[in-house]
Amino acid sequence: MAPGAYYHVVSNSHQSDSEIAEAYGVPAGKRSVIHNFVDTRRFDRERLSGDARALACELGINGDTPVFLFLGTGYQRKGLDSALEAFARLDINATLLVVGRDSQQAKYQEYARQLGIEEKCCFLGEQSSPECYFSLADCYVLPARYEPFGFTVLEALACGTPVITTASCGAREVVTADVATVIDRTDNIQALTGAMAHWAGCKGDAVLQKRCRELALTLDVESIMVQNYQCILNVYKLKQAAKCRL
Numbered sequence: 001m002a003p004g005a006y007y008h009v010v011s012n013s014h015q016s017d018s019e020i021a022e023a024y025g026v027p028a029g030k031r032s033v034i035h036n037f038v039d040t041r042r043f044d045r046e047r048l049s050g051d052a053r054a055l056a057c058e059l060g061i062n063g064d065t066p067v068f069l070f071l072g073t074g075y076q077r078k079g080l081d082s083a084l085e086a087f088a089r090l091d092i093n094a095t096l097l098v099v100g101r102d103s104q105q106a107k108y109q110e111y112a113r114q115l116g117i118e119e120k121c122c123f124l125g126e127q128s129s130p131e132c133y134f135s136l137a138d139c140y141v142l143p144a145r146y147e148p149f150g151f152t153v154l155e156a157l158a159c160g161t162p163v164i165t166t167a168s169c170g171a172r173e174v175v176t177a178d179v180a181t182v183i184d185r186t187d188n189i190q191a192l193t194g195a196m197a198h199w200a201g202c203k204g205d206a207v208l209q210k211r212c213r214e215l216a217l218t219l220d221v222e223s224i225m226v227q228n229y230q231c232i233l234n235v236y237k238l239k240q241a242a243k244c245r246l
Contacts, residue, residue, distance in 0.1 A: 001023075001026060003025075007030070008030055008235045009030060009031050009032070010031075010032045010033070010228075011033050011034075012033070012034065012035060012036045012149040013149045013173055014170070014173055015148065015149075015170040015173070016033075016148045017031055017033045032231055034231060035149065035173065035219060036151055036154060037154070037219055037223070037224035037225065038151070038157075038219055038220065039158075039220075040158045040216055043131045043134060043158035044131075044135075044158065044213075045134075045135040045159045045160040045161075045213070048131055048132055048135040049135070051135070052132055052135040055132050055133070055136050059097070065094060065095055066095070066138045066139070066199075066200035066203045067095045067097060067137050067138050067139075068083075068094060068095070068096045068097070068138070068140075068141050068200075069099065069133055069137035069139070069141065069161070070098045070099070070141050070142070071097075071098075071099040071100055071130055071134075071140070071142075072142065073101050074100075075100070075102040075104065076102075076104070076145070077145050077147070078145070078147070079142070079144050079145055080108055081108065082143045082187060082189060083096070083143055083192070084096070084108065084111055084112050084115060084117065086189050086192035086193040087117060087121070087193075087196065088115040088116065089189065090197060090200070091197075092197065092200055094196075095120055095121075096122070097122050097124060097133060097136075097137065098121060098122065098123045099125070099126070099133050100125070100126060100127075101125060101126040105125070108123070109123055131155065131159060134155055134156045134158075135160075137156070137159075138161065138202070139162050139164060139200065140153070140156035140162070140163045141163075141196065142163065142164065143164065143186045144168055144186065145166075145168060145186045147168065147171070148170050149169075150171040153171035153174075154171065154216055156212075157179060157213070158212075158216035158217075159213075160209030160210070160212045160213050162199050162202065163179065164180070164181045164183070164195045165180065165183075166182065166184070166185060166186055167183070167184050167185065168186070169182075174215070174219060175215070176215065179208070179212045181195035181199070183195060
């Protein structure tokens with residue numbers, strides 16, 4: 001990002017854009033923000049309803065029990081410790097699914113045991129069909145300490161699943177209060193617990209699921225790729241114009 005080493009810088013969030021401007025001094029005219037996209041055909045609760053029911057049966061999940069999902073690689077950065085602590089404070093019967101890999105998984109499983117929630121937490125490791133887990137869940141929990149954007153937020157919404165994340169997650173820029181809760185910081189356990197209780201109370205709300213899906217559709221892969229193409233084309237035209245002036 002040294003002067004002259006780039007022509008234009010595209011970031012996936014205003015959060016990243018601000019960091020680039022501050023760290024490298026890239027001027028505003030040389031920066032653009034295009035948010036990440038989601039494949040809404042792959043991530044679709046209606047299409048996956050049968051798979052989600054089969055998964056719930058496989059995991060022994062009661063249909064009346066709220067299901068929270070934490071999904072991602074890198075538990076510490078994505079705030080799994082806070083998710084476990086907040087989940088432990090809930091005064092309702094619920095299940096927490098932890099999907100994704102981490103070299104310290106055993107440490108987090110021990111923490112769940114210390115919190116007395118090991119029977120309610122399922123550590124499932126890396127899975128090849130995250131869309132099934134998003135379609136099974138009633139709420140996606142990503143209390144990230146830092147996340148430039150967070151594809152998984154859009155994937156959850158595309159499956160009709162509301163989201164809890166933090167102000168340190170770039171995806172906060174595209175969510176709305178009727179489908180997501182954005183807490184100020186990862187270690188605000190009280191706020192995280194309150195948000196989990198709120199969304200648990202919305203289990204099975206078809207209107208909520210529709211709102212989540214509708215927001216995700218505005219960030220469908222085809223729409224965002226059109227924006228990317230247009231940005232690249234504009235930069236190309238500027239470069240060609242600059243060559244003509246030489």
